[in-house]
Amino acid sequence: ALEMQLTPMLILLRSTLEQLLEKDTAHIFAQPVDIKEVPDYLEFISQPMDFSTMSSKLENHTYRSVADLEVDFNLMVSNCLLYNSKDTVFHRAGLRLRDLGGAVLRHAQRLASNIG
Numbered sequence: 001a002l003e004m005q006l007t008p009m010l011i012l013l014r015s016t017l018e019q020l021l022e023k024d025t026a027h028i029f030a031q032p033v034d035i036k037e038v039p040d041y042l043e044f045i046s047q048p049m050d051f052s053t054m055s056s057k058l059e060n061h062t063y064r065s066v067a068d069l070e071v072d073f074n075l076m077v078s079n080c081l082l083y084n085s086k087d088t089v090f091h092r093a094g095l096r097l098r099d100l101g102g103a104v105l106r107h108a109q110r111l112a113s114n115i116g
């Protein structure tokens with residue numbers, strides 16, 4: 001039945017998001033960038049993304065595949081690399097999350113292919 005098919009995917013997506021969160025040890029990506037603290041942020045970034053938003057989208061069944069999750073992960077990382085100049089801790093953290101997260105997502109995609 002459909003709910004049987006969706007449940008394993010939901011479990012896989014939760015596990016994948018947890019693994020991605022673990023790579024952000026400084027919790028730089030945990031919450032939305034605070035526009036009060038960073039008033040020019042939306043002049044550069046049209047679609048903010050962060051892990052708490054991804055978690056809400058996951059629980060609202062917005063993601064139907066690992067690829068869907070990957071789109072928002074890549075958006076979050078791209079925003080960081082665009083807004084923060086190369087000589088910043090935040091930019092370096094974005095590069096590191098991109099590389100570590102890529103490995104997590106490749107493994108999750110392989111597991112997802114075994115569910116289908």
Ligand SMILES: CC(=O)c1c[nH]c2ccccc12
Binds near residue numbers: 028038
């Ligand atoms: C993820 C990211 O770019 C940021 C996370 N926290 C911030 C604070 C000021 C400017 C940028 C950020």
